[in-house]
Amino acid sequence: MSCHFQASPGVDAEMLGTFLLAQTGMRPEGVRRIERWYLDTFDHRLAQAGWAIDADLQSPYPPVVHLRRLGTEQQDQLHGLTSLPKLATDILRPRLRNRLIKMAEGRALLPVSAGHITVHAFDCIDARGKLTARFLIETSSELPASTVLRVQAITGFEPVGQRVIRAARRAGLVKPLREDCSLCWLKALGRAPAQYRPKPIIALRAEQGSARALAKLLRAYTHVMQTNEAGIVADLDSEFLHDYRVALRSIRSWLGDLKSTIAPDLQTRFRAELSALNRATGALRDMDVLGGCLDDYLAACPEVPPAAAAALRQRAQSTREAARAALKTHLLSAEYQAAMQSWGEFLDAFGRGKHAGRRGRSLVLNTVSRALRQRRLAILRFDPVEARHDPETLHELRKDCKKLRYLLEGFQPLYAPEALQRAVRELKTLQSAMGDTWDLHVHHQLLQRLVQGDSSKSGPDPGALQLLKTLGERLGSLERKHVALVDAAFARFRAPRVQRLYARLEENRT
Amino acid sequence: MKVFATYNVKGGVGKTAATVNLAHLASRAGYRCVIWDLDPQGAAGFYFRIEPTATTDPQAFLEKKRGLKAAVHGTNYAGLDLIPADLGHRNLDIALSEFRKPTTRLGKLLSALEDDYDLAFVDCAPHLSLVSENIFEMADWLLVPVIPTPLSVRAYAQLGEFSTAHGLPRAKLLPFFSMVDRRRQLHCELITQFAADHPEVLRSFIPYTSQVEKMGEQRAPVQTFAAGSPGARAFYALWQALCERIGLDDGSHLADDT
DSSP: OOSEEEEOTTOOHHHHHHHHHTSTTEEEEEEEEEEEEEEEOTTOHHHHTTEEEEEEEOTTSOOEEEEEETTSOOEEEOOSOSSOOSSGGGOOSHHHHHHHHHHHTTOOOEEEEEEEEEEEEEEEEOTTSOEEEEEEEEEOTTSSSOEEEEEEEOTTOHHHHHHHHHHHHHTTSEEEOSSOHHHHHHHHTTOOSOOOOSSOOOOOOTTSBHHHHHHHHHHHHHHHHHHHHHHHHHTOOHHHHHHHHHHHHHHHHHHHHTGGGBOHHHHHHHHHHHHHHHHHHHHHHHHHHHHHHHHHHHHTOTTSOHHHHHHHHHHHHHHHHHHHHHHHHHHHSHHHHHHHHHHHHHHHHHHTTTTBOTTTTSBHHHHHHHHHHHHHHHHHTSOHHHHHHOHHHHHHHHHHHHHHHHHHHHTGGGSOHHHHHHHHHHHHHHHHHHHHHHHHHHHHHHHHHHHHHHHHHHOOOHHHHHHHHHHHHHHHHHHHHHHHHHHHHHHHHHSHHHHHHHHHHHTTOO | OEEEEEOOSSSSSSHHHHHHHHHHHHHHTTOOEEEEEOSTTOHHHHHTTOOOBOOOOHHHHHHOSTHHHHTOEEOSSTTEEEEOOBGGGGGHHHHHTTSSSTTSHHHHHHGGGTTTOSEEEEEOOSOOSHHHHHHHHHOSEEEEEEOSSHHHHHHHHHHHHHHHHTTOOGGGEEEEEEEEOTTSHHHHHHHHHHHHHOTTSOSOEEEOOHHHHTHHHHTSOHHHHOTTSHHHHHHHHHHHHHHHHHTOOOOTTSOTTO
16 A cells, blocks of 8 residues: 555644544654755666665754655664765665665765755554554645655554554545655656666667767766766776776777778767867876775775775875866866867767768668677687787777677667677676776786885885785786686687677678 | 574474564565464464464375465465464374375475575474474574473473484574573573573563563564564664674664665
C-alpha cells in the first residue's frame, strides 16, 4: 500500500488533522517547521536506484538525515552528523555507509532541492499504549501537491495505518501520490532524474554522412564536458573530472580515428588544443586516483613509520590541492573560454556541413567500420613480450584499446547490440588488467616524486626513504602479479573467437 | 550486524532490563537495533507493550530463514524493533536437536536481518542447553549480568566452565554487576574480589533501584520516564563502558533531542 497521499482539491491540513483526530487512539504530537533538503548525486544515482535522502533542518539542532526507499517510509536515520553529508564516506554507520558507497560510486551527495515544510504529527496509540502508526501532514507552498499525508506504519502493526487511510479515501480527503514526494518536488523544479549520462547514446543511422554523424557525437560529448566543469571547479567530487576526461579523450580519439572526415588543418589544430587540455587535467586526475589507493598501500606496509606515512599523506594532499588550483585557474581562464567558444563555433559549422574532409560525405557505417579495423589491427601488432617488460609500450597498447572502445561505444547505434556488448566486454577485460598495472606504475613514480620533493627541502629523511623502499617493493610485486593478468587477457583478446566477433562487426555481418 | 546476547544460567539477575535499556540507548545513539526475545516469558516484549506471538511449531520456525523478518515488530522508539517471544520457544531445544548442525541454526535465522540492523540484542532464557550453544555461536559478545552474591558468582564460573568445555571463546564473555546494593558489605567485598579475579568485567554496575523496577509498571526503558535517576545513569554508564570495550561509537556527541 502507498505511504504518500495528496490532499484532494479543497482539502487543507486543518481538515485532514480534524479527520485524523476523530480516529480511535489518535493524538497530536505537535507541529514542526523545518527546512527539507533532498540529497542526491549530480546524476541522480540514488533516485535511479530507488532511494532518496531527506535532510530535515530545524535550527538550532543538527540536521536529521534519513535514507529512504522511494515511495515508502522504510527509512534509516543517518545519525551522528553535525552537517549534511557531502560524500557517502561521511556516514558513520558501516551498514549505511557501504550501501550508499555502492549507490553513489564516489559521487558527491548534493542538495538537489530544498523547501520549507510545516509538519503536523499524529500518533495512533492502542489500548496498551503501543504506538501503532504515525501520520505526518506536510504542507509547503513550494510543493506541487501542497498538502501531503505521509503514513509511517510501525512494523507488525501495518493494518492500523491502512484502516485510517481507507477511511480517509472513502471520505474523499486524500488520493495516493503517483510518485514519491521527493520526485514530485524534483519534477516541479524541472530536475527530473536521469537527465545526465556520462556517455550519451546518440541516435545515428548507417546511411548518414560521416561528418554529420561525427558532429552530433562531438556536440553531445562536448556538452558532457561543459556539464562537468562546475563540479571540477567547485571540487565536489573526483567523478566530475573523470567524466570530463572520458568525454575529452573520446572526442580526441574520434578526431584521430575519423580524421579524413574533417578538414585537415582544423583537425590538426583542435587535436593539439584538446591534447593540451588533456595534459592540464592529467595531474589532478593522477592525484585523485593515487588518493583513492594511498591508504590501502600504506595499510599493506605496517612497518612504515607512522610519521612518514602521515607526512606522505599530507604531501599528497597538498600536491593535489596545487593541481586542483592550477586546473581551476585554467578552466576559468579567458584562454580556455575562448578555446571552447572557438570549438563550439566549429561544431555548429561542422554540423551544417562545413569544414568536412574528403570522407565527410561517405556513409558513417563504412567510415567507422574501417576505423574499427585499423584500430584492432594496431592492437594486434603489439608484441605481448615487449608490452610485458616495458610499461610505456603497455601504456600505448592501453591507449589503443581505449580508442577502440570509444569507437564502439560512441557509434553503438550502428551495430547489433548483442555483438557490440560482447566486443566491449572482451575489451573491458583487457583494459581493466592493463589499467591496474599502469596505475601501479604511475603511483610508484608519483610516490617517488612526492618523497623526493619532501627531501629536497630538508635533506633525505630516513623514514621517508624507508617508506619509499617498502612501498616500491609492495607496488613492484603487485605490478608483477598484474602483468601476468595482462598476458592472460591479451591472449584471450587475440583468440580467433574474439577476432571473428570483431571481424563480423567490421563487416557489419552481425 | 553485531550480536549481543544477554545471558546467565541464573534467573532474576536483570538480563531483560539490561537488554531493553542497552538496546534503547544504542538506538538513541543512531544504531538500528533489534531485540530478539528468546525467553518464552516474553518480558522484553512486555516492556515495549508488545504481546507474545501465537505459539508456533518450533520445527517450522527454525526451518524458515525468512520467518524471523516477518516476526519483527516496531517499538515506540525510532530505530528499535523487537521480535516478540513465542511460547513455542520452550521446546526449541528438542527442535534444534533434529538439525544436522544444531548449534548454528539460530545464528542462521538471525543472519536474515543482517542488512536491516546494525546491532541485535538477544534476551536469553536462563538455562544451559542446546539453545545456549546456539547463543554462544551467534553472539559476538555475551553480556552476563552478575549479582554480587555467591550463587550468582558461582553461576558465572559455571558459564566459564561450560564455554571452555565446548571450545567456545571466553573472550566473548562480558560480565557486569547488576542489582548492586552498596550498603551491603557482602556486595562490596564480592565486587572487589570478582573484579580482581575477572579482569574482563565491565567497570560499571547497575544499582538495585526502584526506578529500574518501575520499568514493569511504566512498560518502557528507564531512560524514557526517569532519565536522571541513578538507574538510568547507571545503564548509560554501562553502555559507554561497553562501547569503549568493543570499540563502538557510543553517540555521546549527539544532543539528546536529535
